[in-house]
Amino acid sequence: MTGQAFVGQSIKRLEDPDLLRGRGQFVDDIALPGLLEAAFVRSPFAHARFSAIDVTQALEVPGVVAVFTAVDLPPELHGKRILLQVPNPAITCPVTQEPLASEEVCFVGEAVAVVIADTRHAAEDGAERVVVDWEPLGAVGHCEAALEIDAPPVHSAMGDNVAARFSLGYGDVDTAFRSAAHVFRERYDVHRGTGNPMECRGIVASYDRADGSFRVWTSTQTPHNARRALVDMFGMAEDRIRVMTPDVGGGFGPKNQMYPEEIVIPAVARLLERPVKWIEDRREHFLTTTQERDQVWEMQAAVDDDGKIQAIRGSLIHDAGAYLPWGTIMPYISASTLPGPYIIPAYKLDITVAFTSMVPTTPLRGAGRPQAVFVMERLLDLIARELKLDPAEVRDRNFIPAEAMPYEMGLTYRDGAPVIYDSGDYPEAQRRALERAGYGDFRARQEAARAEGRYIGIGIGNYVEGTGLGPFEGATVRVLSSGRVAIYSGAAATGQATRTMLSQVCADELGITPDDVDVVLGDTGVIARGAGTYASRITVNAGSSVRSAATQVRGKLLALAAAKFEVSPDALELADGEVRITGEQGDRISFAELARMTSGMPGFVLPKGVAPDLEASGYFTPQQATYSNGCHVAEVEVDPETGLVRILKYTVVHDCGTVVNPMLVDGQVQGGVAHGVGNALLERMVYDEDANPLTASFADYLMPTAETVPGCDIVHMESPTPLNPLGAKGAGEGGTIPAPAAIIAAVENALEPFGVRIATAPVTPQQIVQLIAETQQDKQEQRETA
Amino acid sequence: MTHDGRHRREIGMTVNGEPRSAVAEDRVSLADFLRHGLGLTGTHLGCEHGVCGACTVIVDGQAVRGCLMLAVQAEGADVRTVEGLAADDGALSPLQQAFMDHHGLQCGFCTPGILMTLSAHLPQNPDAAEAEIRELLSGNICRCTGYETIVQAALTALRSAGETAR
Numbered sequence: 001m002t003g004q005a006f007v008g009q010s011i012k013r014l015e016d017p018d019l020l021r022g023r024g025q026f027v028d029d030i031a032l033p034g035l036l037e038a039a040f041v042r043s044p045f046a047h048a049r050f051s052a053i054d055v056t057q058a059l060e061v062p063g064v065v066a067v068f069t070a071v072d073l074p075p076e077l078h079g080k081r082i083l084l085q086v087p088n089p090a091i092t093c094p095v096t097q098e099p100l101a102s103e104e105v106c107f108v109g110e111a112v113a114v115v116i117a118d119t120r121h122a123a124e125d126g127a128e129r130v131v132v133d134w135e136p137l138g139a140v141g142h143c144e145a146a147l148e149i150d151a152p153p154v155h156s157a158m159g160d161n162v163a164a165r166f167s168l169g170y171g172d173v174d175t176a177f178r179s180a181a182h183v184f185r186e187r188y189d190v191h192r193g194t195g196n197p198m199e200c201r202g203i204v205a206s207y208d209r210a211d212g213s214f215r216v217w218t219s220t221q222t223p224h225n226a227r228r229a230l231v232d233m234f235g236m237a238e239d240r241i242r243v244m245t246p247d248v249g250g251g252f253g254p255k256n257q258m259y260p261e262e263i264v265i266p267a268v269a270r271l272l273e274r275p276v277k278w279i280e281d282r283r284e285h286f287l288t289t290t291q292e293r294d295q296v297w298e299m300q301a302a303v304d305d306d307g308k309i310q311a312i313r314g315s316l317i318h319d320a321g322a323y324l325p326w327g328t329i330m331p332y333i334s335a336s337t338l339p340g341p342y343i344i345p346a347y348k349l350d351i352t353v354a355f356t357s358m359v360p361t362t363p364l365r366g367a368g369r370p371q372a373v374f375v376m377e378r379l380l381d382l383i384a385r386e387l388k389l390d391p392a393e394v395r396d397r398n399f400i401p402a403e404a405m406p407y408e409m410g411l412t413y414r415d416g417a418p419v420i421y422d423s424g425d426y427p428e429a430q431r432r433a434l435e436r437a438g439y440g441d442f443r444a445r446q447e448a449a450r451a452e453g454r455y456i457g458i459g460i461g462n463y464v465e466g467t468g469l470g471p472f473e474g475a476t477v478r479v480l481s482s483g484r485v486a487i488y489s490g491a492a493a494t495g496q497a498t499r500t501m502l503s504q505v506c507a508d509e510l511g512i513t514p515d516d517v518d519v520v521l522g523d524t525g526v527i528a529r530g531a532g533t534y535a536s537r538i539t540v541n542a543g544s545s546v547r548s549a550a551t552q553v554r555g556k557l558l559a560l561a562a563a564k565f566e567v568s569p570d571a572l573e574l575a576d577g578e579v580r581i582t583g584e585q586g587d588r589i590s591f592a593e594l595a596r597m598t599s600g601m602p603g604f605v606l607p608k609g610v611a612p613d614l615e616a617s618g619y620f621t622p623q624q625a626t627y628s629n630g631c632h633v634a635e636v637e638v639d640p641e642t643g644l645v646r647i648l649k650y651t652v653v654h655d656c657g658t659v660v661n662p663m664l665v666d667g668q669v670q671g672g673v674a675h676g677v678g679n680a681l682l683e684r685m686v687y688d689e690d691a692n693p694l695t696a697s698f699a700d701y702l703m704p705t706a707e708t709v710p711g712c713d714i715v716h717m718e719s720p721t722p723l724n725p726l727g728a729k730g731a732g733e734g735g736t737i738p739a740p741a742a743i744i745a746a747v748e749n750a751l752e753p754f755g756v757r758i759a760t761a762p763v764t765p766q767q768i769v770q771l772i773a774e775t776q777q778d779k780q781e782q783r784e785t786a
Numbered sequence: 787m788t789h790d791g792r793h794r795r796e797i798g799m800t801v802n803g804e805p806r807s808a809v810a811e812d813r814v815s816l817a818d819f820l821r822h823g824l825g826l827t828g829t830h831l832g833c834e835h836g837v838c839g840a841c842t843v844i845v846d847g848q849a850v851r852g853c854l855m856l857a858v859q860a861e862g863a864d865v866r867t868v869e870g871l872a873a874d875d876g877a878l879s880p881l882q883q884a885f886m887d888h889h890g891l892q893c894g895f896c897t898p899g900i901l902m903t904l905s906a907h908l909p910q911n912p913d914a915a916e917a918e919i920r921e922l923l924s925g926n927i928c929r930c931t932g933y934e935t936i937v938q939a940a941l942t943a944l945r946s947a948g949e950t951a952r
Binding site for chain 2: 012013022028121200674
């Protein structure tokens with residue numbers, strides 16, 4: 001061993017030198033000879049039928065090579081829809097998109113034709129000249145409106161817009177409510193936002209007639225799932241389709257599924273026998289890339305006189321959008337996340353998933369959890385206000401104590417396993433966060449500020465997050481003949497520095513440095529199976545698999561060297577890319593020599609029991625999720641005149657078990673909080689009643705900027721999980737999950753003198769001004785009545 | 787005008803100190819010209835409506851949005867892109883090194899635009915404080931980092947430039 005543990009250190013990223021020099025290879029950077037470009041013809045209506053599509057004018061545009069509608073696609077695609085990611089018996093109508101809509105479109109932006117040309121400009125010129133004979137139909141622009149008795153059906157073949165109904169819960173809720181000292185009620189609305197990675201989606205596909213194979217480069221989080229969908233769609237053998245992820249410019253969830261364009265582009269590349277590229281533009285991203293968060297919650301909490309929760313019940317309407325690519329997992333996650341770090345003796349939630357005439361919803365950083373945490377934390381603030389208790393105190397009285405770990409909540413998680421929190425100290429996380437945030441003297445500071453006419457407030461958000469989901473992620477570790485070590489994994493990175501993280505784990509096991517490791521990710525050609533990057537799962541799954549594979553390779557290196565030196569493997573050690581006899585000068589052999597010996601050298605006899613090639617694969621298969629947790633405290637100042645919110649201080653205490661690279665985890669948390677700031681104060685994807693998108697550019701849809709996002713004070717707690725060899729839990733989404741809860745609580749607290757209550761996220765400056773005006777008007781009316 | 791009616795011409799400019807030229811349609815943006823005409827794919831396009839700043843390059847000393855300027859408008863200009871920041875031997879510039887040291891990038895897609903925005907403005911604002919850096923960066927959207935590490939990298943680069951000057 002080198003004695004140096006790289007796990008736990010803030011190693012600089014292996015990814016950076018190329019990206020900083022402009023040498024990244026993103027999908028739009030891929031240049032193939034004879035490459036053609038695509039532009040899609042999309043629906044201007046949220047719901048319409050169409051009959052004829054006239055492409056004659058488009059074909060006359062200089063540079064246009066071909067135009068394809070649904071009937072022009074290869075016959076094996078006819079009548080097929082994209083594979084549903086997560087089927088569930090509760091789904092009444094498991095409908096996903098067609099590659100190109102064949103007779104009906106169900107949201108603005110759904111594609112009906114594709115124009116292929118020698119340049120993107122020509123393709124777009126052609127797309128403008130495709131004439132579609134539309135027959136507009138009724139549409140719905142909100143999930144509550146979708147469930148009204150006279151709502152137009154989102155899909156004309158359906159009787160109503162219910163995609164699924166189910167209930168989740170445990171314990172005797174009704175008895176608890178009958179005997180409760182207090183019952184508090186509130187309705188909460190959370191709105192849709194976007195993923196908006198800075199790189200939009202994109203795909204390049206080429207088909208080789210010689211061996212009947214596809215090569216597909218796509219900006220995805222899940223290359224193996226993309227191949228699975230292509231195999232299903234084209235009915236081809238797995239080994240004839242190679243999906244590769246180049247550098248991916250951010251994912252955040254919406255790149256975690258198969259889109260129609262990812263089927264159509266390979267199909268037309270095969271028909272034309274030319275490579276074809278499609279790069280989504282930002283407007284298309286707003287129209288067609290999945291979104292998330294529209295939910296309506298009607299909630300009740302039964303509470304005793306001390307503020308201890310006896311039961312929670314309520315209903316949740318979840319907006320599925322027009323299709324169900326991911327089934328119903330977001331509302332399921334919402335429902336199972338709601339109890340969070342608190343003891344809820346009895347709980348029942350009735351969930352309705354509604355189709356709407358908007359782009360489908362799928363997991364977006366947090367995946368149903370930000371909504372649930374917003375609702376739970378707002379309920380706790382409601383209890384505190386009604387019982388005149390401090391919000392921190394109410395939480396303290398309801399926390400699951402650290403001694404209760406592992407804690408079985410009583411619910412089943414989305415992976416089918418019971419929700420069992422594996423480790424963590426929730427009261428301590430809040431205690432540390434409050435201390436760092438200066439909570440103790442905040443009320444005095446608030447009084448002083450109010451005396452100056454300034455409105456400052458503080459808010460708390462606690463959460464527990466299921467992370468590190470299976471079924472598995474795999475890794476192969478191989479010693480190359482150069483002596484360098486290669487890692488191959490299906491885990492496609494979208495900015496998390498997965499290469500760096502995996503190289504740290506591998507280096508510790510093999511006595512080398514991260515610089516000695518080459519990591520190839522997200523390529524179905526280098527590893528048989530993969531799941532992908534989502535659900536804060538890669539360090540847990542791929543990290544554990546690399547650990548396991550590297551341990552096996554270590555055993556092979558030792559066995560081989562032991563045979564060569566005629567010593568016991570116990571007498572050997574690994575250091576600096578060599579195997580040495582411990583404590584002796586002289587006998588040593590490099591990884592490179594050992595690799596050459598096992599690579600098929602003629603005449604060389606492998607030692608008994610040693611398999612050829614210094615290679616091993618691991619597939620870590622967790623039996624349940626690991627539960628990360630944390631506490632966020634936001635301090636804000638609100639200008640009641642303009643509604644503008646400034647975040648003065650933001651404190652994060654975060655527990656994701658063993659931290660492999662603190663610098664990277666800090667980066668995930670800080671970036672996650674930024675997304676949460678957007679969800680709290682800025683980002684609202686607005687549709688009108690007829691489901692027309694009104695915020696389809698960065699001029700209308702506001703993203704967090706350097707001026708709105710504060711630098712966070714981040715504290716790591718490390719409660720290693722017993723559920724994997726690294727002790728790691730996920731860290732990718734925890735920054736976002738409680739941020740709207742904490743920030744909006746702080747805004748409400750700042751506006752306490754006005755009596756403003758906020759039960760919606762985001763809350764924009766306009767809404768804040770309006771809320772203040774409404775409360776002032778109410779007070780005025782009360783005075784007049786009195 | 788060519789035989790099929792598309793307006794194309796040869797466009798020349800100095801890019802990162804080298805004379806470069808390629809044939810492109812009049813309507814091609816500077817960013818698309820750099821990427822697909824000259825093969826300099828380090829400049830990225832994030833929104834194509836001038837908000838996100840990913841395509842920022844330096845034209846005759848000024849930071850411009852490569853998506854809002856036509857290539858023909860940059861005819862004869864002196865253009866600097868992210869590919870020109872590192873030294874000829876490949877060594878990272880102090881600004882690039884500061885980004886690496888401070889974890890100032892994650893997916894790296896917005897990074898070239900941010901580096902070029904800072905490269906154009908930092909030399910003119912050697913005493914910039916954090917608030918000024920944040921204002922300067924408010925025209926560049928980054929979805930990954932939450933900006934704090936970018937701000938710290940910029941401040942570090944400014945300080946190291948100040949020390950070099952002294």
